[in-house]
Amino acid sequence: MRSTTPITPQMGTSPGTWARAMLRRAMKPAIYRPMPQWAEEEFVLPASTPVYGAAKYRLERQPAHRLLLEAIAHSGYREFVVIGPSQSGKTTVAFAIPLLWHLFERGQTVVAGVPDLALVNDLWRDRILPAIEATRYREFLPSSGEGTRGGSVESRVDFLNGAVLRFMTAGSNDKGRASFTAAALVVTEAEGFEFSSAKSREANKLAQLKARLRASHALGRSYIECTVTTEEGLAWQEYQAGTASRIAIPCPACQQLVCPEREHLVGWQDAEDEVSAIESGAIACPGCGVIWTEAQRIAANRAGVLIHAGQEIDESGNIAGTPKRTTTLGFRWNAANNCLVPVAEAAREEWLAARHPNRENEERKLCQFVWCRAFKPENQGESDMRATDILARVSSEPRGIIPSWATVLTAGIDLGKWLAHWTVMACSPAGRTHIVDFGQIEIPSNAMTIEAALMLGMREFGDLCAAGWATDTSGKRRSPALTFIDSGSWPDAVYQFATEQGPMFRAAKGVGVGQYDSGSGGTSGRGYHAPKTTGAVVVQIGDGWHLARLKASGVLLVEVNVDQWKGWVHDRIRTPPGQEGSLSLFAGEQRQLMPFARHLTAESRIEEFNPRKGMVVRWEARSKANHWGDATMLAAVAAGALGVRVTPRSQGAQVVARKSHQGRPASQPRKKVSGGWQRR
Numbered sequence: 213m214r215s216t217t218p219i220t221p222q223m224g225t226s227p228g229t230w231a232r233a234m235l236r237r238a239m240k241p242a243i244y245r246p247m248p249q250w251a252e253e254e255f256v257l258p259a260s261t262p263v264y265g266a267a268k269y270r271l272e273r274q275p276a277h278r279l280l281l282e283a284i285a286h287s288g289y290r291e292f293v294v295i296g297p298s299q300s301g302k303t304t305v306a307f308a309i310p311l312l313w314h315l316f317e318r319g320q321t322v323v324a325g326v327p328d329l330a331l332v333n334d335l336w337r338d339r340i341l342p343a344i345e346a347t348r349y350r351e352f353l354p355s356s357g358e359g360t361r362g363g364s365v366e367s368r369v370d371f372l373n374g375a376v377l378r379f380m381t382a383g384s385n386d387k388g389r390a391s392f393t394a395a396a397l398v399v400t401e402a403e404g405f406e407f408s409s410a411k412s413r414e415a416n417k418l419a420q421l422k423a424r425l426r427a428s429h430a431l432g433r434s435y436i437e438c439t440v441t442t443e444e445g446l447a448w449q450e451y452q453a454g455t456a457s458r459i460a461i462p463c464p465a466c467q468q469l470v471c472p473e474r475e476h477l478v479g480w481q482d483a484e485d486e487v488s489a490i491e492s493g494a495i496a497c498p499g500c501g502v503i504w505t506e507a508q509r510i511a512a513n514r515a516g517v518l519i520h521a522g523q524e525i526d527e528s529g530n531i532a533g534t535p536k537r538t539t540t541l542g543f544r545w546n547a548a549n550n551c552l553v554p555v556a557e558a559a560r561e562e563w564l565a566a567r568h569p570n571r572e573n574e575e576r577k578l579c580q581f582v583w584c585r586a587f588k589p590e591n592q593g594e595s596d597m598r599a600t601d602i603l604a605r606v607s608s609e610p611r612g613i614i615p616s617w618a619t620v621l622t623a624g625i626d627l628g629k630w631l632a633h634w635t636v637m638a639c640s641p642a643g644r645t646h647i648v649d650f651g652q653i654e655i656p657s658n659a660m661t662i663e664a665a666l667m668l669g670m671r672e673f674g675d676l677c678a679a680g681w682a683t684d685t686s687g688k689r690r691s692p693a694l695t696f697i698d699s700g701s702w703p704d705a706v707y708q709f710a711t712e713q714g715p716m717f718r719a720a721k722g723v724g725v726g727q728y729d730s731g732s733g734g735t736s737g738r739g740y741h742a743p744k745t746t747g748a749v750v751v752q753i754g755d756g757w758h759l760a761r762l763k764a765s766g767v768l769l770v771e772v773n774v775d776q777w778k779g780w781v782h783d784r785i786r787t788p789p790g791q792e793g794s795l796s797l798f799a800g801e802q803r804q805l806m807p808f809a810r811h812l813t814a815e816s817r818i819e820e821f822n823p824r825k826g827m828v829v830r831w832e833a834r835s836k837a838n839h840w841g842d843a844t845m846l847a848a849v850a851a852g853a854l855g856v857r858v859t860p861r862s863q864g865a866q867v868v869a870r871k872s873h874q875g876r877p878a879s880q881p882r883k884k885v886s887g888g889w890q891r892r
Contacts, residue, residue: 246285248278250317251309254349258342269309274552275513276459276545277305283518284310284433289541291422291434293450298581300550306437307400308343311377314396314433316349321376325399325418325436329366332379335400336365340377395432397422402438402446418446440579443586454542455520455535459549461512465502468529471519472498472548474583475836478630479503480559481566482652493559495548499529501629501658510551518543546583558582567803571599571810575835588834602809605789607796612649613684614638620854621648621681623692624846625673626839627702629657632669633811633839636681636692637847642792643858645784645848648681649798650808650840666705670697674713694854696720696770696846707767718759719767720846722774724831740773755857756780757849770849775829777845777852779817784848784858793858807840814838 245253248271255269271278276296284292294306314320324340326332336359344350352371354360359369369377378394402418422434438447460469472495479492496503504512519525520535521542547558561582565574579587609615618638625634632653638646653672657665673695680689699706699719706719723740743750743758752759756773784795797805814835 244317247309247313248281248285250313251281254317254347255309255312255343256346257304258346269304272514274301274305274550275510275516276549276551277301279459279516279518280305280543281309283541283543284435287541289455289539290432291436291454291540293436293438293447293454293540293542295438295440295447295451295542295544295584297545297547297550297553297584299553300545301552302437303339303400306435307398308339310396310433310435311340311398312343312347312349314398315371315375315377316347316352316373318395319373319375320395321378321393322396322398323394324377324379325397325402326379326381327401329381331401332366332381333364335379336369397432397434397436399434399436399438402436402450418450439581440584440586443588445586448586450540451542451544452521454538454540456542457518457520457544459513459516459545460519460525460531461516461549463497463499463502464504464508464512465497466500466529468499469517469519469525469531470498470529471525472496473546474578474585476548477555477558477562480563481631482654483559483563486560486563489563490556490560493556493562495555496630496658503658506554506556509548509555513549513551516549544584546585566810567806569600569802569806571806599806599809599813601785602797602812603802603805605785605794605796606799606805607646607789609646609684609796609798611798611800612681613798614648614681614690615646616684617644618646620851620856621690621692622847622850622854623673623677623695624843624848624850625670625695625697626842626846627666627669627698627706628655628839629662630655631839632666632673633843634673635840635843635847637844637851639851639856640792641856643784643856644792645795645851647795647797647808647844650843662702663705666702667709670706670709674709674717677716692716692850694718694850696772696850698722698842698846699769707762707765707769711767718770718850720770720772720849722772722842722845724774724778740771740775742773754853757853770853772846772849774845775831777849778815778831778841779829780852780858781812781841781845781848782817785812807837810835811838811840812844814841 244250251269252271257267257269271281280292280294283289292306292310294302296302296306311322311324314322324335326335341359344353352373352375354370354372357370358365358367365379367379371377376394399418418436436450438450440447440451442448458471460471462468463470476496476498477493478496479494480489483489483492494503494505495509517531519531522536523531523533526532547553547555561578565571565578568574576587579585614621615638617640619641620639621636622639623634623636625632632655634651634653635647636649638648653669655662655665655669659665660668677691677695680691682689693716695717697706697710697717697719699721703719703721710717710719740756742756743753746753748761749763750758750760751768756776758771760769760771761767762769781795784793787794789796797808814837815831815833818830818832
């Protein structure tokens with residue numbers, strides 16, 4: 213290891229002896245410790261560091277740091293773009309450690325990129341100086357000039373070992389940035405360098421800072437620590453332009469490599485309060501679904517590896533493929549990899565955000581500071597709708613009470629691997645709509661096969677339907693006359709349940725321009741095609757739906773035009789409250805109703821011109837949390853199948869509608885007619 217301590221003549225040493233010692237030192241090959249080794253041997257966390265303040269730095273505390281520093285030390289990458297959650301040591305590993313390593317292990321000149329001149333002295337005083345003073349390198353602090361004895365810093369610090377730290381900001385002019393070269397560049401808060409000024413004819417300001425390394429050719433290194441904003445933001449663009457690497461960790465149950473993300477944080481969704489969200493929040497394996505303990509999550513991260521763009525995890529759970537050819541390592545970790553903060557804290561933040569009135573702002577925070585993913589803002593337009601539009605329709609009807617004006621009661625279920633979301637809807641014949649109740653049922657797929665777990669969940673909802681919901685007049689209870697269940701992901705289980713329960717429950721499948729096609733791995737784009745006539749396969753034709761008999765099993769399946777019926781639900785929300793064709797919601801607190809409202813507005817309607825089809829409607833997801841939206845849409849289709857109409861009825865639907873005016877309420881028992889539905 214090459215010493216960075218200056219050699220000075222000792223008392224009684226002849227000039228010749230001292231000169232020969234200097235020559236031998238200069239001729240000795242330089243051996244530098246790799247950054248991971250140096251960090252554990254030399255770096256000391258400043259006293260102000262949370263949890264581990266004034267302690268020796270240890271890689272095992274944050275396994276993501278180990279992966280990053282090993283990639284820096286043993287890979288051929290020249291640039292490192294680092295994205296990580298708050299309170300995860302991102303600034304330490306991507307800014308402070310590289311900065312001190314180049315200054316004192318290598319004795320090199322370093323450029324520090326800071327967004328604003330006003331932040332230079334703060335950065336020196338709050339981050340860099342404490343990091344140096346905590347190590348033995350404090351003896352190299354300058355004895356004169358900037359940074360002396362607590363003095364302020366404006367542009368540069370000259371250390372006693374010959375290294376120079378030069379600060380450059382986004383406010384510097386182009387000429388100032390072009391007048392200095394260095395062997396290393398470290399940048400913090402890189403999003404501040406995103407745009408050049410209107411007067412600058414050169415590249416963006418971050419690119420200009422990178423140009424300071426050209427004199428070092430292949431030996432120059434850049435370390436860019438940043439916070440993710442949007443997909444168009446500098447941080448995400450720089451990350452994607454590189455390797456776009458993620459951390460793959462072995463599941464303690466199935467032993468396969470997986471990359472947990474936000475959607476794999478479970479337990480908080482159905483928590484009753486903030487404390488319950490903390491107690492139940494945990495990561496579920498993306499592969500086998502087993503829920504990990506906190507100790508298992510940390511142990512799995514300690515065995516983690518990097519997976520780069522161009523690679524994937526194969527069916528055996530191993531990494532396959534060739535990494536993207538680039539000189540930039542895009543390194544990202546998230547809350548599932550953050551071993552300095554319990555994952556239960558992320559569950560708490562998710563629970564609170566889901567009930568916050570300013571959901572968009574909370575969503576931005578979660579994306580940026582917890583999950584490190586690009587935030588997609590809600591582009592509010594004429595076709596978009598906000599959760600507050602739903603909350604403005606809260607009525608005086610208590611939860612679980614069917615309004616006196618409602619003649620039709622239906623339900624819809626959206627099945628998931630862990631939760632089933634359901635909605636119970638009451639309607640008048642002219643389309644006045646009221647949400648009587650909604651809820652979730654846990655699907656215990658970690659304790660049994662997914663099919664058995666789904667059957668258990670559906671039977672639990674069947675028991676709810678059998679108990680019924682109360683009317684507001686006589687206290688009698690009514691059951692939904694018809695329930696549609698989404699069969700898209702697990703058709704066999706839904707078919708079996710519908711067959712057991714009879715015509716009150718039907719398997720349903722949505723078809724639309726934006727529907728996911730499991731065969732192609734993307735959206736089908738085909739849209740719904742209404743059949744013209746009935747026969748052996750098509751049993752009944754409705755308005756935007758039809759009932760088909762499956763050839764193999766004989767099961768009856770409702771195929772739904774989701775583009776039309778999602779629009780039907782949104783049109784009910786746009787209709788002034790209290791009118792026929794409007795939608796209302798039972799009385800409740802805002803934080804209780806907000807998750808449901810968010811689901812109903814998780815998709816926005818897009819109308820675009822197709823040269824072959826004319827104007828086409830599709831639905832664009834703004835959030836993956838749209839399960840109650842799908843359940844409500846299915847309940848609406850069921851109401852339509854029982855004769856509910858806002859617009860004049862189509863000829864195909866009149867067969868059902870005429871039968872509903874023979875003297876009995878629309879919710880009374882029905883008999884099966886040619887595979888369709890008819891009231892007795």
